[in-house]
Structure formats: structure tokens, C-alpha cells
Amino acid sequence: MQRNPCIANIKAGYLFPEIAKRRREFAAAHPQAKIISLGIGNTTEPVMPHINAGLAEGARQLGTAEGYSGYGDEQGLTALREKIASVLYNGLAEPDEVFISDGAKCDIGRLQLLFGSGVKAAVQDPSYPVYVDGSVLIGSAGGWTGNGYDGIIYLPCIAANDFFPDLSIIPSDCIIYFCSPNNPTGAVANKDQLAALVKTALQKKSIIVFDAAYSEFIRAPALPKSIYEIEGAKECAIEVNSFSKTAGFTGVRLGWSIVPKALKYASGESVNTDWNRICTTIFNGASNIAQAGGLAALDSEGQKEIRFLTDYYLENAALIRKTLIAQGITCTGGDNSPYIWACFPGRDSWEVFSEILEKCHVVTTPGAGFGPAGNGYIRFSAFGHRADVEEACARLV
Amino acid sequence: MQRNPCIANIKAGYLFPEIAKRRREFAAAHPQAKIISLGIGNTTEPVMPHINAGLAEGARQLGTAEGYSGYGDEQGLTALREKIASVLYNGLAEPDEVFISDGAKCDIGRLQLLFGSGVKAAVQDPSYPVYVDGSVLIGSAGGWTGNGYDGIIYLPCIAANDFFPDLSIIPSDCIIYFCSPNNPTGAVANKDQLAALVKTALQKKSIIVFDAAYSEFIRAPALPKSIYEIEGAKECAIEVNSFSKTAGFTGVRLGWSIVPKALKYASGESVNTDWNRICTTIFNGASNIAQAGGLAALDSEGQKEIRFLTDYYLENAALIRKTLIAQGITCTGGDNSPYIWACFPGRDSWEVFSEILEKCHVVTTPGAGFGPAGNGYIRFSAFGHRADVEEACARLV
Numbered sequence: 001m002q003r004n005p006c007i008a009n010i011k012a013g014y015l016f017p018e019i020a021k022r023r024r025e026f027a028a029a030h031p032q033a034k035i036i037s038l039g040i041g042n043t044t045e046p047v048m049p050h051i052n053a054g055l056a057e058g059a060r061q062l063g064t065a066e067g068y069s070g071y072g073d074e075q076g077l078t079a080l081r082e083k084i085a086s087v088l089y090n091g092l093a094e095p096d097e098v099f100i101s102d103g104a105k106c107d108i109g110r111l112q113l114l115f116g117s118g119v120k121a122a123v124q125d126p127s128y129p130v131y132v133d134g135s136v137l138i139g140s141a142g143g144w145t146g147n148g149y150d151g152i153i154y155l156p157c158i159a160a161n162d163f164f165p166d167l168s169i170i171p172s173d174c175i176i177y178f179c180s181p182n183n184p185t186g187a188v189a190n191k192d193q194l195a196a197l198v199k200t201a202l203q204k205k206s207i208i209v210f211d212a213a214y215s216e217f218i219r220a221p222a223l224p225k226s227i228y229e230i231e232g233a234k235e236c237a238i239e240v241n242s243f244s245k246t247a248g249f250t251g252v253r254l255g256w257s258i259v260p261k262a263l264k265y266a267s268g269e270s271v272n273t274d275w276n277r278i279c280t281t282i283f284n285g286a287s288n289i290a291q292a293g294g295l296a297a298l299d300s301e302g303q304k305e306i307r308f309l310t311d312y313y314l315e316n317a318a319l320i321r322k323t324l325i326a327q328g329i330t331c332t333g334g335d336n337s338p339y340i341w342a343c344f345p346g347r348d349s350w351e352v353f354s355e356i357l358e359k360c361h362v363v364t365t366p367g368a369g370f371g372p373a374g375n376g377y378i379r380f381s382a383f384g385h386r387a388d389v390e391e392a393c394a395r396l397v
Numbered sequence: 398m399q400r401n402p403c404i405a406n407i408k409a410g411y412l413f414p415e416i417a418k419r420r421r422e423f424a425a426a427h428p429q430a431k432i433i434s435l436g437i438g439n440t441t442e443p444v445m446p447h448i449n450a451g452l453a454e455g456a457r458q459l460g461t462a463e464g465y466s467g468y469g470d471e472q473g474l475t476a477l478r479e480k481i482a483s484v485l486y487n488g489l490a491e492p493d494e495v496f497i498s499d500g501a502k503c504d505i506g507r508l509q510l511l512f513g514s515g516v517k518a519a520v521q522d523p524s525y526p527v528y529v530d531g532s533v534l535i536g537s538a539g540g541w542t543g544n545g546y547d548g549i550i551y552l553p554c555i556a557a558n559d560f561f562p563d564l565s566i567i568p569s570d571c572i573i574y575f576c577s578p579n580n581p582t583g584a585v586a587n588k589d590q591l592a593a594l595v596k597t598a599l600q601k602k603s604i605i606v607f608d609a610a611y612s613e614f615i616r617a618p619a620l621p622k623s624i625y626e627i628e629g630a631k632e633c634a635i636e637v638n639s640f641s642k643t644a645g646f647t648g649v650r651l652g653w654s655i656v657p658k659a660l661k662y663a664s665g666e667s668v669n670t671d672w673n674r675i676c677t678t679i680f681n682g683a684s685n686i687a688q689a690g691g692l693a694a695l696d697s698e699g700q701k702e703i704r705f706l707t708d709y710y711l712e713n714a715a716l717i718r719k720t721l722i723a724q725g726i727t728c729t730g731g732d733n734s735p736y737i738w739a740c741f742p743g744r745d746s747w748e749v750f751s752e753i754l755e756k757c758h759v760v761t762t763p764g765a766g767f768g769p770a771g772n773g774y775i776r777f778s779a780f781g782h783r784a785d786v787e788e789a790c791a792r793l794v
Contacts (some may be wrong), residue, residue, distance in 0.1 A: 001570050001602055003662040005515030007671045010678075017471075017677050042467040052460030059456040059686060062649065063449030070439040070647035070780075102499055102650070102681070109679025112504070113534050117514070118399035133678045137510050152730075173398050205398055250467035251685035252459065254500070263401040274404045280414050281407075281530045282506025284499070287684040288648035289456060383467075 002317055006139040009149075015129045015369040016040045022354075023363050036392045038320065039363035041183065041381045043248045044388075047293070048305035051247050055297025058205075058289040063132060069288050074280045076256070077291050077321070078098020083298040088241075092228035093258045097272065099279055102286045103255040104213050104242040105130050111175075111209060111238070111257075112138035114278050120174040122153035124165055126184055126370030126377070128211065131177035148370045156373040159343065163187035163332055167200040176201060177229075179211035181218060181269040184370045184379040185341040186333010188223050191216075194230045201236040205266065208237040213255075216310050218336045229361070234260040238271070243290075245313075245338065246306045247297040254290040297395065313338045315387045317382035323393040324380070338382040341367070351377050360395040403536040406546075412526045412766040419751075420760050425458075433691070433789045435717065436760035438445055438580065438735065438778045440645045441785075442709060444690070445702035448644050451576055451693025455686040466685050471677045473497020474652070474688050480695040485638075489622045489625035490655045494669065499683045500652040501610050501639040502527050508572075508606060508635070508654075509535035511668075511675050517571040519550035521562055523767030523774070525608065528574035544769045547628050553770040556740065560584035560729055564597040573598060575624075576608035578615060581767045581776040582738040583730010585620050591627045598633040602663065605634040610652075613643040613707050615733045631657040635668070640687075642735065642780075643703045644694045644708075651687040660750055710735045714779035720790040721777070735779040738764070746772050757792040 018303045019039050029034055047055065061067025075081065080287035081095040084156060101107045108130045117139035123131045125148075131154055135141050142150030153174065155165030163185045170176060180189040189197070210227035218225050227233045242255035263271040286294075296302045314335075321334035324342050324383050344352045349366035356378070367377030382389070416436050424432055424671035444452065458464025472478065478492040498504045505527045514536035520528045522545075522714035529549055532538045539547030550571065552562035560582045567573060575594060577586040586594070598605045600641045607624035615622055639652035660668040682692075693699045711732075721739050741749045746763035753775070754758050764774030779786070 001516065001604055003666055003671070004515065006513050007511070007674065010674065040468065044465070044467065046462055046465040047459045049460065052456070055456040055459060055686065056453060059449070059452040059690075062444045062452060062645075064445065065443055068441070068645070069444040069647070070441065071437065071608065072648055102684070105681045106679065109510075112510070113506075114401065114404070116403050118401065119398065130678065136679065137675070139513065161642070206399055210435055246466070246475055248459075248465070251469055251682070253681065253684045265398055267400055269400055274400070275406065278402065278534070279535065281527065282509070284502045284650065285648070287499070287650045287687055289452065289686050293456075334646055337519065381621065 004378070006137055009041065009141070009143060010133060010136045011144055015365070019365060026357055032334070034360045035361045035363060036388045038364040038380045038384060038389070038392055039365050041088055041245065041311060041383050043245060043250045043383050044385050045309060047248045048309060050299065050301040051213055051293055051296045051305055053303070055252065055289055055293035057150050058292025062288070070283045072204065072288055074285045075276065076286060077135055078114065080291050083209065083295060087298045087303070088351055089226060089228065092226060097258050097260050099257045099259065099275065099380055100252040100286050100291060101255045101257060101283070103244060104211060104240040105255045107240045107255060108134050108209070110283060113282065115140070115175055115274055120151055120153060122155055122169065122170050122174050122176045123371070124157045124178060124182065125154035125372060126367055126374030127177060128179055128183045131369065132371070154372060157182070157185055157187065157372055159330070164189060164193050167196055170200055170204055170206065171208065172204045174204070174206045176206050176207055176208045177211065180338035181214040183214065184339055184365065184367065184374065186337035186339040188218060188336045191222065191230070192225055194224055194227060198227070198230045198232045198236060202232055206236070207263070208235050210239045212239055212241045213245060214337055216306060217314060219314070220336055223336060228258070234262040236263065238263065243294055243297055246310060247293065247302070248309060249290065249293065252290045252293060254286050254294050313382045316386065318382060319393055320380050320382060323396055334382065340380040340382065342377060342378045342380060344376055349377055352378050360392070362392045362395060403534055406538070406540060407530060407533045410539055416760065423754055430758045432758045432760060433781070434760040434785070435777045435781060436762050437496060438642065438780050439643060440647045440780050441782050442645060442706060444645045445706060446669060447632035447692055447696065447698040448693045448702055451699070452649065452690035455689025457707070459685070469682050469685055471492070471680055471682045472673065473683060477688050477691050480692060484695045484700070485640070486623060486625065487527070489623060494655050494657050496654045496656065497683050497688060497710045498652045498654060498680070499650040500641060501608060501637040503650060504637045504654045505531050505606070507675055510679065511672055512572055516669065517548060517550060517568065519552055519571050519573045520768070521554045521566050521575060521579065522551035522769060523554065523764060524574060525580045525772030535556060536731045551768060551770070554579070554582055554584065555770055556727070558738055559588060562588050564593055565602055566594055567597055567603065568588060568647055569603065570763065571603045573603050573605045574608065575605055578611040578734035580611065581736055581762065581764065581771065583736040585615060585733045588619065588621055588627070591621055591624060592638045595624070595627045595629045595633060599629055603633070603658070607634050607636045609636055610642060611734055612638065613703060614711060614735055616711070617733055620733060625655070631659040633660065635660070640691055640694055644690065644699070645706060646687065646690065649687045649690060651683050651691050710779045713783060716786055716790055717777050717779060720793055724794065731779065737777040737779065739775045739777060741773055741775060744773055746774055749775050757789070759789045759792060
């Protein structure tokens with residue numbers, strides 16, 4: 001059988017397994033080194049008591065005749081859809097616009113099947129690799145040019161534009177992946193910027209996939225946490241989000257997407273209906289145990305725990321940011337975001353990655369892994385134990 | 398934006414949500430009716446104590462500093478991959494050929510991205526709807542003809558061929574979806590039949606996707622539980638399987654796929670490497686709690702519990718089978734399988750479905766939902782509480 005040309009088209013390994021491999025190789029060569037990771041955005045702190053009790057109770061109930069549940073609705077528990085709509089969206093989304101999932105990365109994979117190979121993707125450059133890699137897998141991108149893929153519209157987000165892209169280069173009829181607070185730059189789009197984005201999408205008859213996975217790290221009251229805070233967004237935007245970074249569910253696997261009923265194709269047909277078809281056909285729902293934990297996370301007690309946990313990581317971020325700035329390194333992010341984007345002008349970012357690993361035994365993420373405009377930058381993740389972050393900061397001096 | 402033509406091409410709703418909808422409508426019109434479901438293959442019995450303790454402990458540990466885990470490898474815990482290879486495959490698969498997932502349905506969705514739109518799909522007819530629907534979603538099928546999709550190779554499995562298809566009609570370079578014990582017919586292919594299937598796949602340079610989700614229901618020692626019991630299968634077959642029906646994990650979400658390293662494209666490149674790329678790019682691993690339960694399920698105590706639970710459902714199957722046969726209805730399955738495939742010659746299966754729902758208040762699954770050759774049949778699922786199955790049987794008389 002012939003190999004799928006879409007896979008043959010994709011470059012090398014997915015970014016984070018590649019970093020894990022380099023870390024393993026370094027560890028094997030330096031068995032004494034105490035390596036600290038500020039690389040992948042992987043939560044390190046235990047699930048807090050109330051939310052953990054929700055998970056444990058969800059597991060326990062499966063052992064009882066009264067509490068057992070088999071297949072649930074693929075779209076998730078009605079109670080959880082309702083709670084997300086009310087607690088997190090406060091009327092900006094209805095329960096049947098909420099689709100529970102096993103995480104935002106997986107949703108972005110399934111979204112490829114929703115859009116198909118016939119639409120172009122526009123991405124912030126740099127961006128979370130799954131938008132581009134997913135588009136390549138479905139076949140909506142062309143060949144690798146040595147500096148990105150043909151057919152992907154890269155929207156450079158660099159210091160010169162304050163990490164918000166020039167929207168005028170977005171063509172018609174495309175999918176615009178937009179992440180705020182941004183992974184990796186840590187930049188957070190303000191209300192005016194998102195209003196311009198929505199206006200562009202409506203004008204260009206394009207759909208925004210708004211990745212809000214880091215919205216709970218926003219502390220500045222004026223910054224929007226959801227694209228639906230912008231008028232007109234329900235006609236042009238899908239939102240994906242997750243419990244991973246807020247409740248520490250990176251390994252538990254629980255997220256959601258919002259597909260508004262007002263979002264229509266040119267033909268007038270409903271995107272929500274198609275997304276429902278995708279989710280019921282090739283997905284079977286998030287784990288019922290994870291969903292029990294999600295319900296607890298949305299209680300007032302769970303919301304307090306999420307605030308506590310995101311505060312903790314934001315304090316880490318402030319430490320890293322302060323350390324880097326004291327070294328004269330220009331940084332963005334790290335205030336309303338768990339990522340700090342550090343500029344190393346004129347340097348190759350994999351080279352800086354290797355230098356930091358070798359000299360400080362600290363794993364970071366090379367900016368080039370997030371797209372062509374990421375070269376010359378390093379992403380520092382604030383997910384880590386406080387003591388490790390402090391030690392990493394001491395080594396970085 | 399234009400609607401994805403692949404979705405526009407797909408027919409109506411996915412089968413089981415459609416049945417759920419008809420059930421809800423009937424219940425609304427007949428609020429007094431005590432409806433019993435022998436429809437969807439949804440487990441009803443609690444997770445047994447040892448396996449449940451594994452889940453509960455997995456949840457509890459996430460609340461502790463020592464036991465917390467965030468992202469794991471997308472391919473799953475090494476310990477679980479090793480245990481599946483040793484306990485369930487006994488050397489027929491190696492750990493790095495095992496990919497842990499959130500279930501077989503989801504894996505079949507991701508497999509579409511592995512194969513792409515350029516290869517044809519051959520399916521047993523009738524078959525589990527996800528093979529065909531998934532192929533339509535990726536764009537490897539043509540239009541709906543009124544009796545199936547253009548470009549899908551339907552392999553009729555009917556009484557006349559003892560529910561094993563004529564393999565000679567399989568073309569070259571295609572994906573052959575093959576499920577044994579079969580959903581919905583309950584037929585189990587013997588060693589000679591599977592050897593003929595493997596021989597055909599090798600000759601036709603095609604890849605078998607062997608769905609073994611019901612293998613733990615096999616009691617006849619001579620019947621193969623895995624395609625890898627057949628010589629040559631590692632060069633031509635992927636296997637998908639799941640803890641859903643065995644450990645009662647339908648809601649917990651845990652399955653696996655086997656992609657042998659010996660499986661190569663015409664170019665000599667490794668299918669295992671591409672599958673690893675798909676899984677690391679658009680998937681983020683099964684829930685760590687579910688995986689903790691999976692480890693418990695593979696202990697000797699967990700294996701005993703699985704035997705107990707599958708025995709329970711097989712006893713249900715025997716009851717249903719006996720009842721139908723006593724009514725003069727011809728059936729297959731229900732001995733080494735939890736499904737009983739009942740023939741209603743010359744009848745429209747949705748009509749029989751409605752008749753059974755209206756007269757007996759029993760939900761079944763109409764055979765036509767599984768493919769053109771399924772018309773005239775009804776699938777009875779043995780997943781249910783014993784008392785409900787007994788009452789359903791009494792009403793069917």
C-alpha cells in the first residue's frame with residue numbers, strides 16, 4: 001500500500017517528543033546532572049482536595065450498582081455542559097453549544113475532519129504546533145518550503161507588532177487559529193484587538209478557532225477571557241478550552257469546545273450540527289471519571305482551587321520573568337500567562353536551547369519549534385515546583 | 398465559508414444517537430412504558446472490586462505530591478504497554494507496537510488520518526458503522542447510492558456464506574476492516590478463515606484493521622482471539638481493542654491499537670512510525686486514571702473479574718438466543734459473542750425495530766443500520782442487568 005502523502009509531507013517529529021528525546025540523550029550522557037524542566041507546559045502540582053475528591057468519587061461510584069455508568073453522550077454530561085455554560089460563560093454560550101472532550105489538542109485534531117482539506121489555515125507565527133501539523137495531516141497544506149509550509153498563512157507575531165498580527169494578510173474562506181493568552185509568546189490580545197480579529201473573520205467569511213486554554217491565567221480585568229465577549233464572535237468563532245492547566249488535568253484529559261448555533265456555512269447550514277456529527281461518529285466522550293472531576297472544578301470550592309493553582313504558576317512565571325529581565329533579556333508574557341517568551345536576537349533557538357540545557361541543566365523550548373518567526377526566541381514554561389523554578393532561576397543567572 | 402463536502406456526503410445521523418432519539422420519542426409518547434434496552438452494546442454492571450480499586454487509587458494518587466502525574470507519553474504508560482503485550486499477546490506483540498488510547502472508536506477515527514483519502518475501504522457488510530462513516534469523513538468514499546456509498550467495497554456477510562465474506566472481491570491497495578467476534582452478526586471467524594484473510598491481504602497489498610473488541614467473549618479454544626495468531630499477520634494487519642466491554646470501561650475510555658513494526662508501505666517505510674506521529678500530534682494519551690484501572694485489569698485478579706463479567710453477559714446472550722430460537726427465529730452469535738443476530742426474512746429492519754419497541758417496549762438495533770446486507774435482521778445486545786434481560790425475554794415470547 002502507498003503511504004499517505006499528507007504524512008509524508010509532515011516534517012520530522014512533533015516538537016515535544018523531540019525535546020523529550022534530546023533531554024533523554026543529555027541525561028544519558030550526564031547521569032549526575034539534576035535536570036529541571038521549564039520546557040513542555042506540564043503541570044506539576046497535585047490536583048487540589050475538592051477537585052480530587054470529585055475524581056475519586058467518580059471512580060468509586062463506578063464500582064456501585066447505583067453509581068455505575070457506561071457510555072455517556074459523546075458530547076458530555078448534560079450537567080457539565082450546563083455548568084460550563086453558566087459558570088464559565090455566564091450566558092455567552094448555551095449548553096448545547098458546549099461539547100465536552102478529552103482535551104484541546106484532540107479537539108483540534110477532530111476539527112481537521114470538520115473543515116476538511118479544502119480550506120486554508122492561517123496561524124499566528126509562532127504558534128502551538130498542532131494547528132499547522134493538523135492542517136498538514138488533513139492535506140490542507142502544501143509542501144515544506146524550508147521555512148514553513150506552502151499554503152499555510154503565517155501571521156508573524158513579533159516584537160515589532162507587539163505580538164499581534166497584521167490581519168490584512170488573512171485571505172477569505174480560511175480557518176484562523178488564534179490563541180490568547182498566547183502559547184508560546186505569552187501575549188494577551190486586548191478587547192480592541194479581538195474586535196478587529198472578529199471583524200476581519202466576518203469580512204473574510206472565515207472561521208476563528210480561538211484557543212483559550214490559558215484564559216484562567218488572565219488577571220487584568222480588562223483583558224477578554226473568551227472570544228464571545230466580542231460582539232459578532234458567535235457568527236464566526238469556535239472556542240476550544242481545557243481543564244489541563246487550570247485544574248491540573250493534563251493527565252486526566254478533559255476539555256471542551258464551543259460551537260455556536262449562530263455559526264453557519266455560506267450555504268446557511270449549521271456548523272454546530274456538523275461538529276455534533278463528527279463528535280458522535282469518531283469520538284466516544286471524555287472519561288466519566290474526568291467529567292466528575294470537571295463538575296467539582298466548577299463548584300465554588302473548585303473555582304477557588306483553580307485560582308490558587310493558577311496563582312501558584314503565575315508566581316513562578318513572575319520569578320522567571322524577573323530573572324531573565326535582570327540578565328538584560330527582553331521578555332514578553334509571564335504576567336497574564338504561564339509562558340515567558342525570551343528574545344535572543346540573531347541566535348538560532350535550538351542552539352540556545354542546547355546551551356541552556358548544557359550550561360544550566362534546564363530544559364526549555366526553542367522558539368523555532370513554534371514556527372519560522374519563533375527563531376531567536378526561547379519559551380520558558382512556569383509549570384514546575386516552586387523549589388525547582390527557584391533553582392533554575394539561580395542557575396540562569 | 399464552504400461546508401466540507403465530505404460531511405455533506407455523510408448520511409443522516411450516526412446510528413446510535415438516532416436510536417436514542419427514537420427511544421426518547423417513544424418514551425415521551427408512552428410515559429408509563431418500562432423500556433428495556435437490548436440496543437446499544439452498553440455495559441450495565443459495576444466495575445468489579447479489584448479493577449475499581451485500581452481506578453480509585455489512580456484518582457487518589459493525583460491528589461498527592463508523590464503520586465501526581467501530568468502529561469504522560471501519548472502512546473500510554475510503558476508499564477501498561479508491556480502488560481498488554483505480555484498478558485494479552487503473550488509475545489505476539491512487543492510493547493512499542495502497543496499504543497494506548499481512549500477506545501477503539503476513537504482509534505478508528507485517527508486511523509482515517511493515517512490512511513488518508515487516497516485508499517479505498519473494504520468492510521464486512523453488515524459492520525460497525527464507524528468504519529464506513531470514518532472513511533466518508535476523510536473523503537475516501539464516493540456518493541451515497543441509496544444502498545451504500547460508491548467506492549466502499551461492501552463484503553456481504555449473510556446466512557448463505559455463513560457470515561464470512563467472499564474475499565475474492567477485495568481489490569488491491571485497500572484497508573480491510575474486519576471485526577471478529579463480529580459486531581453485529583456475532584459470527585466468529587475460525588483460524589482457516591483468518592488465514593485466508595491474511596493471505597488475501599498480503600496478495601492484494603492491503604492492510605487489515607482487525608477489530609478485536611469482543612475477543613474476550615470467545616470461549617471455544619480453537620477460535621483465534623487475535624489476528625496475530627495467524628502467520629503473516631504482522632506484515633499486513635493492525636489490531637484495535639478495548640477495555641470497554643470486558644472491564645466495563647465503556648464510560649471510562651481505554652483501548653489500544655497494535656501496529657507491528659513489520660508492517661510496511663510499498664516504499665518500505667514503517668506504518669508504526671507514522672502511527673506514532675499521528676498519536677503524538679493529535680492525541681494526548683488516555684486518562685492516567687483509566688490507565689491505572691487498565692493495569693489492575695491485567696493483574697491475575699483483574700483477569701478473573703473480566704472472566705466473571707464476560708461470563709455474565711454471555712449468560713444473558715444464551716437466554717436471548719434461546720428465547721428467539723424458541724420463537725422459530727433463526728439466529729447467529731450469542732455463544733462466543735455478546736450479540737445475537739436475528740433474521741426476519743423479507744422484513745424492513747427499522748419496521749421490525751419499531752414493532753418490537755411498540756409491542757414489547759424493548760429497544761434493539763435495526764440491522765439496516767449496519768449496512769445494506771443488514772436489512773431483514775435485528776441485533777440483540779446481551780449487555781443488560783439479568784433481571785431486565787429476563788423480563789425482555791418474557792415480553793418477546
